[in-house]
Amino acid sequence: MENGVRHAAPNSSGASDLPEVDLSLVRGDLGFHLQRRVFLIPAAGMGIVRRAVIFAAVTWLPLALWAILTGRAFNGTGDDTLVAHFGIHVRCLIAIPLMVVAEGVAQNLMPPLLKYFVDSGLITDETLPDFRRQLARMSLLRDRALPWVLMLGATLAWSTTRALLGDAEDVVWMNHGTHIADISFGGWWFVLVIRPLFVVMLLAWLWRACLLFILLFRIGKLPLALVPSHPDRVGGLSFVERMAFIFSPVAFAISAVIAASFAHEVVYHGASAMQMKTLLIATAALISVIFLLPLLPLAMPLGRLKRRAIFEYGSLVAHHDRLVHERWILHRDIGNPEILDAPELGPVADIHAIYDAVAHMRSVPLSKMSIVAIVVPAAVPMLYVAALQLPLTAVLGKVAKALI
Template sequence: MDPHSTIAEFSLVKGGLLFETERRLRRGPRKRHDLVWRALAFSAIGWLPLLLFTLPSGGATVNSLFMELQVHAQLLIALPVLLVAEPYIDCRLSAAVRQFLNSNLVATDGLQTFEEDARRVMRWRDSYVVEALLLILAYALTFIAPADASRSWTLSGDGYSMAGWWNLAVSQPLFRFLALRWIWRGVVWSAFLLRVSRLPLTLVPTHPDMMGGLGFLPLCQASFSPVVFSLAVVVAAYTSRVEPKGLSANPVAYVIPLMVIAAGAVVLVFAPMSFFVPQLVRAKRLGDEAFSKVASKHSRQFEHKWFRRGPEPELLGAPELSSLADIGTAFTLARKMRLFPWDLLALQAVVGSALAPLVLLLVVDRQFLAVLKFIHDGLR
């Protein structure tokens, strides 16, 4: 058996009770458009019965449902994104795991442990007990919230309407379960990176990414941006419910929660990068010492040959000039090596995903000029 078969088949998504249930129900090879139909099906299960149960109650109740932006954001935007993002995120994480081996970043005596850690991650992924607990937590979070009398579409007489019960029993738990499952996957992936950071790694101080060869990790972490966007959409929709006068009336009330989400997302998404700081510090210290010694020796020999020996050597085609430039470049890279793996593009992707719902709010509010004027006046 291939000793690296676990790495080749690594996946953070293809397992668990829900995945196995879907696989058995599908009964056939997966097609390219299946992902879209799957997202639409889950979204329809959560949202469409709410509309069907509300229609017989009349126009006022239907209007109350359509004014519930938070529900629509959860079931028609955030929920499909959580599902559609699965293959994209899984592909990036799997590629990152393979990159550790393809770039020879894991020392030979740590390869077996690396394999074992990958297998442990997939055992956690496949745990039916974990998914059952996440489902219980999703229901607990749903039923803890008290009934809101302002949401007339969920109430009928002294209790819940059919739409209200479906929202409590299916729609909200479904969304919360999918969101909690992504949070669990993030925890599992972070635990894997923590264990990898404790392995003997062969980081290269002169690597062009200036992160010892770990430059692929921040970009890998940025693949969680769709999850950040989904959660930010829900927060933005909730803010619009709390501030019914619109974005133009109180822009700060909308911007601050999303800024908090953006800051929190940056911390949570890139926090696992801190696990590698000790090894990066060690590699940089050793690299500075080694390259300083080599650069000093090379510079002395260069000066001796070019400035202290007899006739002046021929300049054209002299290999010493090229080697001096090469060692200078290597020394500069070693000195510029970052002690914390980060990438500006990855940072922009996460922050942009958290702030993107502002665009949706502007579309709903239809007050583009008023908001732009507010921003302009604030900058003056």
């Protein structure tokens, strides 16, 4: 099903007849429907590989053929060739296909992860109607045309303005002069096809990141059945961290395009990669922050849970240990209090372990896995720029030293 939620048969445990929930970040929006209308997306499935190949071919091949026919593919001085402009190749052959691949990743990850809110017991029978209502609201927001109209308008305005100004590095080399009438076929192809497609896909993914942020914010406001002593240290929400992998291809795509621009400056304009290191690090950090932000709304219920649980479990442990102290140290007759015989609490060491689990809860649903899922794709292209002027072993050594 494309929108909202769907009903399914009772689960195998037979505990209750709970409907299965399903929401996609990509199926159902205006971009999806436009692509299906022109048969890019088949009736069944997402056509990820086919679309990635088609987009790469449509954007890169016409420009490459024009460059070959006009002698601008390899012949020229300095960066006056197609080969020298890394950003064009990266946009067409890496970034745009990867953002299509990310749609497939999102489609495979989101529905089962949302369903796990129910399967894990975080969403109970009482909160399930509200949970489904939030998913339905999110599907309506995802399907609105206005965000896509704004994205398309902003993209066309930006692309044409840059063409009129005539100062874009990736366009100037293709033209015969600085006037708009001097823009060649290659220049127009970049201005009207390559750049707009890349920018629209980029804005679409930023919008989807916003959608996930809003969805998790609304879910976080529900009375989730979080478990303070859960061994995952986030009340049972560790599965949410896997949503970071949705944005891994997008983070790499954006970082690769920016790194290609930096690499062009280093190779053809004498820029120093070492002098740019602050910019490289800041760029990778900014990309990482943008795509980790969607997971942060769940920090609010986790923070509330930890603050409350510290007092509740602290009182429980104090009461338990006080009775143990009175019985075995002060040798008082305290009777047979149930708390000392409760099998779920166990001996002193066990109840202390429960309290330690609560005390060491993380207030943010981010782990090494989720951070690596975003930081590594964002950092690898920047490392390539640094490696242009530094031995790769030295770069890797510095990275390893920083991490260890």
